[in-house]
Amino acid sequence: MANGILVFIEHVEGQINRASYEAVRAAQLIGAQLNQETAAVIFGNGVSNLATEVAGKKLNRVYTVESDSLSSYTPDGYSIAFKQVIEQVQPALVLMAHTYEVRDFAPKLAASLQRALVGDCIGYKIEDGAAVFTRQIFQGKLSADVVPTGDTPHFVSFQIGSFRGDECEAGQAEVQALTVNLNAEQVRQQPEARFKEAKAAVDLTQAPLIVAVGRGIKEQKNIEIIEKLAAAMGAEIAASRPICDNDWLPMDRQIGSSGQTVAPKLYLAVGISGAIQHLVGMKGARTIVAINKDAEAPIFEIADYGIVGDLFEVVPALTAEIEKMKQ
Amino acid sequence: MKIIVCLKQVPKNDSILRINDAATWIQDRDLTYEINESDAYALEAALQLKEKNGGEVVALSLGPARVQSVIKEALARGADRGLHLEDAAFDNLDAFGAAATIAAAAKSDGFDLLLTGLQSDDHGYAQTGVIAAELLGLPHATIVMDLQTEGSGIKVKRELEAGFFQWVTLPLPGVFTIQSGINTLRYATLKGIMAAKKKEIKKLDAAALGLDAATLAPKQQIKRVYFPQKSKQTQMIEGTGAAAAATLVEKLKNEARVF
Structure with a gap:
């Protein structure tokens, strides 16, 4: 009989991914409302210290799954092992943080059990005694309430920042080792060591004021008006991914899931629609200003101040006004 | 080397979206469409691999008649043939159903590499390629930035979080989801557009692909679609x-x- 909520704990280089605690928090909340037991599972080789850390959270159990073939993350290794854990533990719901690693293996795991993964959710509600999950569609322009259908287990991943990992209730969980059958030949991916490209020249995380530019700027030569605005403000320039993809600004100016994560005093977003991959990198800013021609752009959802209009009019006017103020 | 590249047609990035009467999806009238952003980079990656290693690039799209325009665009940019998966039974597929359909078509055509973009701009599942790999029993890698053939296999550079990358070696055939911005997209030339007119687009429906209703039945269901509530004033x-x-x-x- 399927029962309980099982949370996937991700780790790299001996550190638990903080996003996993957001998934633990989600499990605590949903578990309390639906009267379900909660457990976490951690895969690897030599993960007892990490399991002890997770066991300090309010959970009924923490499972460890250890194997030489789980020393490095691979989608094959994790999917094969996780499937066997699900057969042993029989959870009703499997919760994960929607990290790059989860994106890499979770759809395969769910498909191997003929189940859906309701991915990248931003919240849940309980309707008729069952959880309904909210996910963003059209890059955050719309929300959709989604239910997994058919038999359990159901698989759900939550977008980073959807729950507060630091609000996890403390507790004392029992740690239990599970055994799986996994041999090296079943793992077809051979990963090499993780690396960073040449060190980022600019550390935007320390900048108090940031002016960020997006697709709305249309052409490389128009970046100049953003540079003038940033110079007038004494701000650093940043960009959304498409701008860096086009080499209009260097990669180390990119904000978002694949770039830097910043929390400045002021984040002024110009011509940025606010795709979720961008928002995760800047939504912690204290004050957010958005200038965009599309009143429905998701950036306005998180902005403190908004101007709907042509950035080619607004930006020069703003530059002139700031120069006037500074005189 | 034979490469099948999956191209999804999505509403243009700056489309004004309206919710349909049942509040289950958007109204599709008055929309203009384009190739899903990361899929366009997958197509370019496929064309560059073919130029380097020889072989064939097949452009696959799943959807109603209008998606032929993305197949034609791909043919004009240099793809050799098209596969158009069209059936009323494909109208409301979730990621699993779409992946099952693509997997069936890819299997019947045969391939060394199956490429998709990493995520669609509409549903945003970020799952279809990975599910297809599982259903085909093949290895995969996601969020791929670079692909280098190596002997009978392939070495791919994956993007990880927080500015990290990782090279991963896999045997072929395999499935790869491609990150946006990894190459420079080409435009179709006039010559390419003319040549595309002579290229074959093969249509396949559910019966031809041996897909039954149970396989295509959604495993997740949208109850309602709405404009997000503002978290800030x-x-x-x-x-x-x-x-x-x-x-x-x-x-x-x-x-x-x-x-």
Whole structure:
């Protein structure tokens, strides 16, 4: 009989991914409302210290799954092992943080059990005694309430920042080792060591004021008006991914899931629609200003101040006004 | 080397979206469409691999008659053939159903590499390629930045979080989801557009692919679609000229106290 909520704990280089605690928090909340037991599972080789850390959270159990073939993350290794854990533990719901690693293996795991993964959710509600999950569609322009259908287990991943990992209730969980059958030949991916490209020249995380530019700027030569605005403000320039993809600004100016994560005093977003991959990198800013021609752009959802209009009019006017103020 | 590249047709990035009467999806009338962004980079990656290693690029798209325009665009850019998966039974597929359909078509055509973009701009599942790999019993890698053939296999550079990358070696055939911005997209030339007119687009439906209703039945269901509730109270400033700029600067200075 399927029962309980099982949370996937991700780790790299001996550190638990903080996003996993957001998934633990989600499990605590949903578990309390639906009267379900909660457990976490951690895969690897030599993960007892990490399991002890997770066991300090309010959970009924923490499972460890250890194997030489789980020393490095691979989608094959994790999917094969996780499937066997699900057969042993029989959870009703499997919760994960929607990290790059989860994106890499979770759809395969769910498909191997003929189940859906309701991915990248931003919240849940309980309707008729069952959880309904909210996910963003059209890059955050719309929300959709989604239910997994058919038999359990159901698989759900939550977008980073959807729950507060630091609000996890403390507790004392029992740690239990599970055994799986996994041999090296079943793992077809051979990963090499993780690396960073040449060190980022600019550390935007320390900048108090940031002016960020997006697709709305249309052409490389128009970046100049953003540079003038940033110079007038004494701000650093940043960009959304498409701008860096086009080499209009260097990669180390990119904000978002694949770039830097910043929390400045002021984040002024110009011509940025606010795709979720961008928002995760800047939504912690204290004050957010958005200038965009599309009143429905998701950036306005998180902005403190908004101007709907042509950035080619607004930006020069703003530059002139700031120069006037500074005189 | 034979490469099948999956191209999804999605509403243009700057489309004004309206919710349908049942509040289950958007209204599709009055929309203009384009190739899903990361899929366009997958197509370019496929064309570059073919130029380097020889072989064939097959452009696959799943959807109603209108998706032929993305197949034709791919043929004009240099793909050799098209596969158009069209059936009324494909109208409301979730990621699993779409992946099952693509997997069946890819299997019947045969391939060394199956490429998709990493995520669609509409549903945003970020799952279809990975599920297809599982259903085909093949290895995969996601969020791929670079692909280098190596002997009978392939070495791919994956993007990880927080600025990290990783090279992973896999045997072929395999499935790879491609990150946006990894190459420079080409435009179709006039010569390419003319040549595309002679290229074959093969249509396949559910019966031809041996897909039954149970396989295509959604495993997740959208109950309702709506505009997101604002998490913050946004002060909208009217106008776009000097007056609006002055208002904004005043608020930033005196309310938000950032200057």
